[in-house]
Amino acid sequence: MIQLYNVTKKYGGDSAAVKDLTLQIGKGEFLYITGASGAGKTTLLRMLYAAEKPTRGQILIDRQNVSRIQSRQIPYLRRKIGVVFQDFKLLQSRTVYENVAFALEAQGKKRYEVSKKVYQAIKEVGLEHRLQRKPLELSGGEQQRIAIARALVVDPLILLADEPSGNLDQEVTFEIMELFKRANARGTTVLLATHDHSLNQRFPRRVLTLDQGKLVGDQQPPQI
Amino acid sequence: MLDKIRYFILRALRNMRQWPLLCTASILTMAIALATVATFFLVVVNIEQLALRWTKEIQVIAYLEKIPDPQDLVTLTKKLKAMPEIESVNYVSQTEAMQRFKKHLGADASLLEGVSRDLLPASFELGLRPEYRNQQGINSVVEKLENQLDIDDLRYGQKWLERFNDFAHMLRIVSIILGAFLLFAALFIVSNTIKLTLYARRDELEIMALVGATMRFIKIPFLLEGAIQGLLGGVISLAFLALSFVFILSRILESFWLTPAGFELLFLTLNQQIILVLSGVFLGVLGSLSSLRRFVRI
Numbered sequence: 001m002i003q004l005y006n007v008t009k010k011y012g013g014d015s016a017a018v019k020d021l022t023l024q025i026g027k028g029e030f031l032y033i034t035g036a037s038g039a040g041k042t043t044l045l046r047m048l049y050a051a052e053k054p055t056r057g058q059i060l061i062d063r064q065n066v067s068r069i070q071s072r073q074i075p076y077l078r079r080k081i082g083v084v085f086q087d088f089k090l091l092q093s094r095t096v097y098e099n100v101a102f103a104l105e106a107q108g109k110k111r112y113e114v115s116k117k118v119y120q121a122i123k124e125v126g127l128e129h130r131l132q133r134k135p136l137e138l139s140g141g142e143q144q145r146i147a148i149a150r151a152l153v154v155d156p157l158i159l160l161a162d163e164p165s166g167n168l169d170q171e172v173t174f175e176i177m178e179l180f181k182r183a184n185a186r187g188t189t190v191l192l193a194t195h196d197h198s199l200n201q202r203f204p205r206r207v208l209t210l211d212q213g214k215l216v217g218d219q220q221p222p223q224i
Numbered sequence: 225m226l227d228k229i230r231y232f233i234l235r236a237l238r239n240m241r242q243w244p245l246l247c248t249a250s251i252l253t254m255a256i257a258l259a260t261v262a263t264f265f266l267v268v269v270n271i272e273q274l275a276l277r278w279t280k281e282i283q284v285i286a287y288l289e290k291i292p293d294p295q296d297l298v299t300l301t302k303k304l305k306a307m308p309e310i311e312s313v314n315y316v317s318q319t320e321a322m323q324r325f326k327k328h329l330g331a332d333a334s335l336l337e338g339v340s341r342d343l344l345p346a347s348f349e350l351g352l353r354p355e356y357r358n359q360q361g362i363n364s365v366v367e368k369l370e371n372q373l374d375i376d377d378l379r380y381g382q383k384w385l386e387r388f389n390d391f392a393h394m395l396r397i398v399s400i401i402l403g404a405f406l407l408f409a410a411l412f413i414v415s416n417t418i419k420l421t422l423y424a425r426r427d428e429l430e431i432m433a434l435v436g437a438t439m440r441f442i443k444i445p446f447l448l449e450g451a452i453q454g455l456l457g458g459v460i461s462l463a464f465l466a467l468s469f470v471f472i473l474s475r476i477l478e479s480f481w482l483t484p485a486g487f488e489l490l491f492l493t494l495n496q497q498i499i500l501v502l503s504g505v506f507l508g509v510l511g512s513l514s515s516l517r518r519f520v521r522i
Contacts (some may be wrong), residue, residue, distance in 0.1 A: 049434070072439070089431055093242050105439035110227060150435070153454035 001027040001038070001158065001189050003006075003050065007041050007057035007067075009213075017043040019213040021057070030184040032200055035210035041193035044210070045160045047079050048191070049124055050074045062157060063141055079107055082151030082159045082188075085164035088143045090135040090150075096122065097131045100150045107154065121153035122146070137166040141172035149181050152188070159183055161192045170198065227322040227374050235445040238426075247419040247453060253417045254457025256412030259464045262492065262500055264406060266465070266473065269401045269488055275392055279357040281506050282385065289376040291318065303372070304348060309365045312351035318342055319455045332435060345376055359389050392396055413510040418450060422512075429520050454508020458501035465500075466491070487509050 002025040009018040018040040025031065033041045046052040048060060050069055059066040062080060069077060077150050081151035100121055104114045122128050127138075135143050144164060151159055161180065165173035177199060184190045192199070200207055209217030240247040252340055265428060294302055304313045316324070321344040326333040342419060362380050422429070432442045474489050492500065 074472055075433075075436045075438045077439075078434065078453065083434055089427065089432060091432070102431065103435040105231065106432050106435045106441060108441065111231075154435070201366075 001025055001029070001062060002191075003058075003060040005058045005060075006063045007047065007059060009040075009052060010055045011045060016055070016213050018047070018054070018210075020215075021215050022166050022217060023208065023218065025189060026189050028189055029206065030180070030190045031192070031206040031208060033191060033208045033210065034197070036059045036195065038212070039210040040213040041210055043213075043222060044162055045083075045191065045193055047161050047179075048158070048160060049083055050077055050088075079154060080154035082121060082154060083149050083157065084144070084151050084164045086163040088135070088147040089180070090143055092135050095132050095134060096138070096146050097128060099135065099146055100153050101151045109114075117153055121149040123217075124152070124182075125149045133159045139172075140167050141169075141175065144168060144176055145179065148176065152179075152183055155189060158191065161190070161194075163194055163200070164192065165194065165196060173199070173204065207220040226230065231492050232448055236448040237443065239449055240452065242473075243421060243424065246417075246424060247449075250414070250421060250450075250508075251415045251457045254410075254454055255288050255460035255464065255520060257406075257413055258458060258500060258507070259468075261403065261406045262334055262461060263404060263464050263468065263473065264399075264470065266490070266492065268395065268403075272392075275388070275395075275455040278388065279354075279385055280456050281354060282357045282362070282381070284350045284352070284362060284365055284369070284378060284380040286348045286350065286375050287377040288347060289380070291346050300348075300373070304350065307365065307368060307507045309352055309356040309361050310350050311353045312349075312407065314351075316349060318344055318345045318346050321346065321416035340356040340476055351408060359385060373394060377406075411507065411510065414507050415514050418508075418511040419515040419518065422446070426519055433520070434494035439520065443516050445511055446516055450508035450510075450512030451505050452508070454506065454511075455501065456504075458504025461504065462492075462497055462500055 004021050004023050004024075007021040008016060009015045019094070021040075021044070029154065032043060035041055043052060048061065048066070050066055054067050054158075057067065058163065061077065066077065072124050073153055078145045091102065094102065097118055101114050104117060109117075119128065119131075122131060125148055127142060127145055130138060130142065137148065139145070144167075159180065164176060164180075168176065173196070180190050180192065204221040206221055207217065207219045208215060209219070231327050264485055274419060301315060304310055319341055322336070322341050326336055329335060350365065352365065355361070356365070362385065366380065369378065431443060469489075469491055478489070
């Protein structure tokens, strides 16, 4: 599903945010990308959804070469990828329903299709009783669940999450992890960037470890 | 397709409702900018109109040295009428000149008793075609007259004409410079106001790009919003212009420019009014377009 070959990303100067990264991620995998701050986790994710172009190397997603993608093709790539952020990135002036519907509307989906899918996605994250609330009226955990609903409402092939539990307490984090697991069970490939090791202890999965932009570990989950 | 158009319009209107303060600021900025340009345009148009009226008074008077006999008079008149510059020819005989003078003197006409009616010279009053009512036109007429007629003297308000020409020239230069400056300032202010509104909504633009919206999909509602705001700005500026024309501008122009009797001040024609409103739409779209380029990056 995702292949990287000798990918390097430099932001000017000599130091690289990501160095010579080669890896393969299969369809339907669930994996963690770990490493200290500045290890290159966010840069790697940003290159996957084409917010950054690699300085060198190739990135293939679903057989499409993302490193050579043209600007006008980027939206179509992103329709295959859901992204979840630490700061949720919800529109504060819109209701829960509108925030989730936004993703489908942006893809030009028909209205009747939108309302059905939005309700379904919000129900999936357990917030169907909050449809008309604004994000600021919700708790951090609820806001992140809405952000996940927005990412999943488009049935993405890949879900990228950048420190999704950074602002949440452990109990809420585990609830969020259950949502990711459910999405993964339905076939979505999930990449979760985190420095929270407790997640892997509770939900053991493949772990990629980055250090100063280099891949220093690729650990498979223990066989049960 | 219809579904999409409906969505774009609804989004544009919803955006405007969600940011009432920014939206009002944009509309008012455009209204003020357009009204300023249009007011300036109106002042210039009226001054030019007034100047055009004054030029109607321009005529060349040729005082004749010898009194032509009736036969020559017909030939001469024909010859003068044949000149491309000349619109009307009026022969003023010595008798008529004396009568005019008497009328002019009014109660003092008795002063002329006993004075020979040959005292005043006969003359031709020559009206010029509009395109020749300027220094060049007059110069060419004067040159031809001096070559072809026995003329004692020529009068055509030389000094006044020169001054008028200078004034008209200056008015044109000032109006072009000031007009261009005002238009540029208007575009600059409008574009900056729209930039401000987009800056406030950069999260929305970022999220749209993130969830896979195409550039066109992101831009259309904002351009539409710019167009709607521009339309409203244009209509408000027109209303403002009409009110200020009736209550302020016409009074200032009337008192300041010593308008001659029967001179009606001009307001914008229907076409100009439509152009003003459409300029608002254009300004709104252009302002949005230039700002979007900066804020929308995929």
